[in-house]
Amino acid sequence: MINNGITVAPVRIAVFASGRGSTFRAIQQVLESTADAPATIVLCVSNNPSPAVFEHAERAGIETMRLSPKMFATEEEYADALARVLEERGVRMLVLAGYMRRLPPSIVASFRGRILNIHPALLPKFGGKGMYGMHVHEAVIAAGERDSGPTVHLVDEEYDTGPIVAQEHVPVLPDDTPETLAARVLAVEHVLYPRVVMEWARKISGHDTSSAS
Numbered sequence: 746m747i748n749n750g751i752t753v754a755p756v757r758i759a760v761f762a763s764g765r766g767s768t769f770r771a772i773q774q775v776l777e778s779t780a781d782a783p784a785t786i787v788l789c790v791s792n793n794p795s796p797a798v799f800e801h802a803e804r805a806g807i808e809t810m811r812l813s814p815k816m817f818a819t820e821e822e823y824a825d826a827l828a829r830v831l832e833e834r835g836v837r838m839l840v841l842a843g844y845m846r847r848l849p850p851s852i853v854a855s856f857r858g859r860i861l862n863i864h865p866a867l868l869p870k871f872g873g874k875g876m877y878g879m880h881v882h883e884a885v886i887a888a889g890e891r892d893s894g895p896t897v898h899l900v901d902e903e904y905d906t907g908p909i910v911a912q913e914h915v916p917v918l919p920d921d922t923p924e925t926l927a928a929r930v931l932a933v934e935h936v937l938y939p940r941v942v943m944e945w946a947r948k949i950s951g952h953d954t955s956s957a958s
Contacts, residue, residue: 756946759788759836761844766798767931768842768863768938773805775939784946787834790827792846808834814846824849838949840942841900845877850902860900860907861945863938865930867912868896872905882923882930890917893926895934897941911941 762769769789776782789802792813799809810830817823827849831839839848841862853860864872866881876884885893894915899907913933917926 753950755782756784756838756949757787757835758784758838758840758942758946759790759831759834760786760802760840760842761790761848762796762798762842763791763793763845764796764798764843766796766801766842768934769798770801771935772840772842772939772942773801773807775943777805779943783943783950784838786840788830788836790830792844798842820849824851827852828855838946839900842938847902847904848900853900853902858899859945859949861910861938861942862898862900862905862907863934864896864898864905865893865927865934866896867892867894867914868898868905868909874904876905879923879927882926885917886921886923886926893917893930895930895937897938910945911937913937 760769760772773786776784776786786807789798789807789809790812791798791809792811794811802809812823812827812830814820814823817826828851837859839856839860841860844862848860864881866872866876866885870890871881871884882893892914894913896909897911898905898909901907915926915930915933
């Protein structure tokens with residue numbers, strides 16, 4: 746990638762995901778198809794033993810790794826192991842894509858301003874602990890909201906409270922079910938999130954040219 750006339754290595758990203766990997770795949774496909782992309786995914790991390798997202802990552806030649814607090818005696822040991830893995834692979838940016846665990850505070854501190862997450866509602870409404878997946882869309886419909894849509898935000902130590910980076914509005918239709926609303930929001934997520942990931946990677950590169958060659 747060229748930044749102000751200087752060749753800068755693409756930002757190395759670790760994607761954290763827990764499930765089927767549709768959002769991971771959307772981001773990977775955009776990065777892969779973009780000439781002179783500002784970022785590259787080098788690692789896919791999951792807390793689950795064999796999530797479907799690993800199949801997408803492996804087909805793309807991306808390293809996969811299961812790391813869960815359940816694999817360690819203490820939360821501190823888990824955080825230390827995760828930090829080592831990220832450092833060894835030169836990761837500079839974290840992207841959460843359907844990740845069902847909160848990151849350790851030490852990881853959040855180390856990557857402050859360089860961790861993105863996408864939430865399937867218009868934060869600050871319908872965020873927080875327990876507000877994930879279909880629970881979010883059920884709550885939106887029950888509240889009689891006329892609009893919903895995905896929110897991309899920076900990650901801090903709490904659930905869904907970090908600064909908002911981007912949002913897209915999706916109308917809630919009178920006959921919507923949680924499933925139909927979820928499908929329309931997800932389609933927008935798959936366009937919005939890759940775009941923001943690339944924009945944020947460019948921003949990170951603009952503030953750090955230490956990897957210039």
